[in-house]
Amino acid sequence: MEYRKVGKWGLRISEVSLGTWLTFGSQLDLKATREVVRYAVSSGINFIDTAEAYANGIAESILGIILKEYKREDLVVSTKIFWGGDGPNDKGLSRKHLLEGIWNSLKRLQLDYVDIVYCHRPDPEVPMEEVVWTMDQILRSGLAFYWGTSEWSAEEIEKAHQVAKELNCIPPVVEQPQYNLIFKDRVEKEYAPIYEKYGMGLTTWSPLASGVLTGKYLEGIPQGSRLDRWPWLKQVMEERGIFGEETTNKIKRLKQIADNLGVTMSQLSIAWCLKNPHVSSVILGVSSLEQLKENIKAVEVKDKITDEIYRELSSLF
Numbered sequence: 150m151e152y153r154k155v156g157k158w159g160l161r162i163s164e165v166s167l168g169t170w171l172t173f174g175s176q177l178d179l180k181a182t183r184e185v186v187r188y189a190v191s192s193g194i195n196f197i198d199t200a201e202a203y204a205n206g207i208a209e210s211i212l213g214i215i216l217k218e219y220k221r222e223d224l225v226v227s228t229k230i231f232w233g234g235d236g237p238n239d240k241g242l243s244r245k246h247l248l249e250g251i252w253n254s255l256k257r258l259q260l261d262y263v264d265i266v267y268c269h270r271p272d273p274e275v276p277m278e279e280v281v282w283t284m285d286q287i288l289r290s291g292l293a294f295y296w297g298t299s300e301w302s303a304e305e306i307e308k309a310h311q312v313a314k315e316l317n318c319i320p321p322v323v324e325q326p327q328y329n330l331i332f333k334d335r336v337e338k339e340y341a342p343i344y345e346k347y348g349m350g351l352t353t354w355s356p357l358a359s360g361v362l363t364g365k366y367l368e369g370i371p372q373g374s375r376l377d378r379w380p381w382l383k384q385v386m387e388e389r390g391i392f393g394e395e396t397t398n399k400i401k402r403l404k405q406i407a408d409n410l411g412v413t414m415s416q417l418s419i420a421w422c423l424k425n426p427h428v429s430s431v432i433l434g435v436s437s438l439e440q441l442k443e444n445i446k447a448v449e450v451k452d453k454i455t456d457e458i459y460r461e462l463s464s465l466f
């Protein structure tokens with residue numbers, strides 16, 4: 150396992166990490182979750198990502214129970230604040246919700262601090278000054294060590310840096326975007342100017358496009374799979390043409406390339422993300438220990454991706 154710096158900053162995180170969306174607190178029970186975390190940590194994963202919104206806080210609560218087994222200094226734990234509830238002040242990036250959100254997350258996680266706290270989405274209704282001051286205060290009061298953004302536009306990230314400079318506040322150091330063979334433009338095009346300029350790192354999500362890149366949906370929707378369990382997500386995928394003939398043929402080609410290399414489609418897809426030097430960590434989502442065992446081998450598969458294969462994969466979708 151390689152440990153990569155988060156952009157230019159000092160923190161080092163494992164090149165693959167463990168996510169908790171739709172799995173912790175919903176799909177996996179406590180015993181299965183504990184096994185997944187144990188396997189992850191014993192394989193060298195040091196970074197675990199969660200959010201206040203995941204399973205309405207239950208993902209954080211379960212993680213909090215499990216984290217008691219580990220030495221705090223050995224782990225990098227992140228959470229994300231934005232969707233905390235239904236009340237008028239329970240969501241978004243107001244000073245009130247950011248502070249109450251992080252306090253509540255820390256209570257559920259049973260931690261004194263997280264290593265990274267992300268603003269889970271941009272909030273156009275809150276002035277950037279308010280967001281940047283509050284994140285600065287969260288960091289200076291020791292509730293988190295670094296702050297980041299998730300799915301902010303390059304323009305919004307630029308603005309946060311400008312405001313942080315003007316107000317002498319700590320800037321965001323990392324962005325958490327979607328990045329996979331299908332959805333890659335934001336990381337590769339839109340963010341291109343900001344890596345060098347601000348030294349931002351990336352912790353990327355949905356490396357398998359919610360499982361689509363494993364090929365599991367080629368013959369329909371398997372019972373109990375993510376798109377079966379979450380019809381809204383199936384609809385999102387449908388709207389993006391994921392089940393159309395063109396994408397289906399490309400996924401079949403991905404399978405041929407994986408077969409030729411003697412690896413699985415999920416390992417190849419994750420390994421492709423790892424080839425991007427701006428990626429600090431690829432966050433894995435797993436619904437079982439078997440999936441984790443398979444997917445974590447992507448760290449070995451990345452060396453099998455020659456320049457020629459990389460080019461073909463990059464131009465496939």
Ligand code: NDP
Nearest residue numbers: 168169170354355356357358359360374375432434436440
């Ligand atoms: P993926 O795209 O890798 O999807 C994971 C899902 O794909 C699994 O739950 C499983 O679903 C299926 N899968 C994974 N491996 C295999 C395999 N080997 N064979 C068959 N099916 C497999 O990642 P996620 O979408 O879960 O994202 C990863 C993490 O990123 C999240 O847990 C979260 O921490 C973070 N995230 C952040 C977001 C943000 O806005 N910042 C948004 C989304 C995620 P199943 O078996 O149930 O079909």
